[in-house]
Amino acid sequence: MNEMIRIRDLHKAFGANEVLKGIDFDVLDAQVVVVIGPSGSGKSTLLRCCNGLEIAQQGTIDICGVRLLDAGQMIPERELNRLRTQVGMVFQSFNLFPHLSVLDNVTVGPRTLQGLTRQQAETRAHVLLNKVGLNDKVHAMPASLSGGQKQRVAIARALAMEPKVMLFDEPTSALDPELVGEVLQVMKLLAREGMTMMVVTHEMGFARDVADTVAVMDGGRIIEAGPPSVIFSHPKEARTRGFLQAVLAPDRQPLIEGMA
Numbered sequence: 001m002n003e004m005i006r007i008r009d010l011h012k013a014f015g016a017n018e019v020l021k022g023i024d025f026d027v028l029d030a031q032v033v034v035v036i037g038p039s040g041s042g043k044s045t046l047l048r049c050c051n052g053l054e055i056a057q058q059g060t061i062d063i064c065g066v067r068l069l070d071a072g073q074m075i076p077e078r079e080l081n082r083l084r085t086q087v088g089m090v091f092q093s094f095n096l097f098p099h100l101s102v103l104d105n106v107t108v109g110p111r112t113l114q115g116l117t118r119q120q121a122e123t124r125a126h127v128l129l130n131k132v133g134l135n136d137k138v139h140a141m142p143a144s145l146s147g148g149q150k151q152r153v154a155i156a157r158a159l160a161m162e163p164k165v166m167l168f169d170e171p172t173s174a175l176d177p178e179l180v181g182e183v184l185q186v187m188k189l190l191a192r193e194g195m196t197m198m199v200v201t202h203e204m205g206f207a208r209d210v211a212d213t214v215a216v217m218d219g220g221r222i223i224e225a226g227p228p229s230v231i232f233s234h235p236k237e238a239r240t241r242g243f244l245q246a247v248l249a250p251d252r253q254p255l256i257e258g259m260a
């Protein structure tokens, strides 16, 4: 299997605050990696480094066989922009263009960055909006949508660029609880279709069902990583156990049969 993302010795500081303290990690083709860990552990920074939104001072990042970062040097802007089209990102806060309809949100990237005609872009958008269950909202404006619908548009918009990797940063954290499921459903569908995904989330049920690998971050490091069955039932690190206990309310079902 190919490595879609290959990260070596990644260090990132904001001023004197070293936020990533040497990350070595691979995401293989068609794998789903779920990244968990306490607030402030560096999860968002790690994702943002992977599509060039943050520049790390040390280390290398290869994405889809292209070296994005080499010893703290980013590839030139032109190549970065091309690479970004292959790395879709979905944020907690949707970030839709408020003045554009759902359809235009999904077509604007392919039209302006990939040179598709309006008709080509709309054909692609209709397929994707159907996939995320929003074919009845094509002409709606973002303000009229629920959070779950907005996030599904954001996913369709990212997919419209035909990315090779999708990065999700807490995509359901801003949603009312009853809307979380519809977004996770779409993400599960993508995973089944073989999309390579790196997902920061506190949805442990999703991690258990969908992740090939769960990576646990704490204090700027990946302290352990493995299949969900291992991480959730036999974590090696006390910090992982502490985090899982804090996230899983005591009245919730155990993630893995037999887990205390």
Ligand code: ADP
Pocket: 014, 017, 019, 037, 038, 039, 040, 041, 042, 043, 044, 045, 046
């Ligand atoms: P997580 O997503 O795990 O909560 P983050 O990657 O957002 O963690 O943040 C890790 C650390 O980096 C935090 O201490 C945060 O304050 C700091 N940080 C993140 N982004 C910035 C920034 N743009 N400028 C300064 N500090 C930042």
Ligand code: MG
Pocket: 043, 044, 045, 169
């Ligand atoms: Mg974060």
